[in-house]
Amino acid sequence: MKTKCIKLTVLRFAIVTLTLFISLNLEAQSARSILDKTAAVVGRKGGASANFTISGSQLGSTSGKIAIKANKFYARTPQAIVWYDGKTQWSYLKKTNEVNISHPSQSQQMSMNPYTFINMYKNGYSLTFKSLATSYQIHMIAQNAKTKLPEMYILINKNNYRPSQVKMRQGKTWTTINITAFKPVNQPDNIFVFQSKDAPSAEVIDLR
Numbered sequence: 040m041k042t043k044c045i046k047l048t049v050l051r052f053a054i055v056t057l058t059l060f061i062s063l064n065l066e067a068q069s070a071r072s073i074l075d076k077t078a079a080v081v082g083r084k085g086g087a088s089a090n091f092t093i094s095g096s097q098l099g100s101t102s103g104k105i106a107i108k109a110n111k112f113y114a115r116t117p118q119a120i121v122w123y124d125g126k127t128q129w130s131y132l133k134k135t136n137e138v139n140i141s142h143p144s145q146s147q148q149m150s151m152n153p154y155t156f157i158n159m160y161k162n163g164y165s166l167t168f169k170s171l172a173t174s175y176q177i178h179m180i181a182q183n184a185k186t187k188l189p190e191m192y193i194l195i196n197k198n199n200y201r202p203s204q205v206k207m208r209q210g211k212t213w214t215t216i217n218i219t220a221f222k223p224v225n226q227p228d229n230i231f232v233f234q235s236k237d238a239p240s241a242e243v244i245d246l247r
Contacts, residue, residue, distance in 0.1 A: 070166035086226030095214035129233035
């Protein structure tokens with residue numbers, strides 16, 4: 040009798056575990072499907088533009104405009120202008136009149152481009168989601184806890200699959216990026232590359 044009870048307990052545990060696994064797997068598939076649709080909207084071939092506001096305990100708060108095309112972006116705020124052509128980034132700091140050239144990490148790109156997540160979610164992150172009144176809330180958790188972007192929340196409009204907010208954690212610090220006025224725009228490739236005429240008197244510092 041005791042052996043039979045143990046077998047039943049093990050069986051129940053196995054069923055609960057399997058049900059939980061299937062549920063989590065289906066939730067991950069649903070979250071991925073939502074992000075796939077968002078990536079298709081944001082990553083349209085011609086490009087897009089939007090307004091954004093960044094706030095965080097270390098950054099304070101600033102607003103600006105961004106142009107994107109595939110993995111390229113051009114962002115402008117009152118403090119800085121950033122060009123990124125998919126490999127090289129040029130950051131013009133108005134206060135110091137300097138242009139820093141670098142090959143940025145994903146976390147550095149994310150600090151100026153809220154759409155970087157569309158190239159990140161397919162690998163290295165576990166995905167879950169909540170269905171809110173008008174939005175989906177996607178929760179991304181890095182499978183490698185040592186990554187520089189271990190956790191993100193993304194709010195996505197249910198009607199048009201456009202992201203309205205990206206909230207990311209670096210260490211114990213959270214940064215929130217709110218996105219408005221997103222619209223499809225055919226962007227020329229040359230706007231993602233710094234030209235000397237863009238800041239003719241600036242000192243250029245190569246950090247690559």
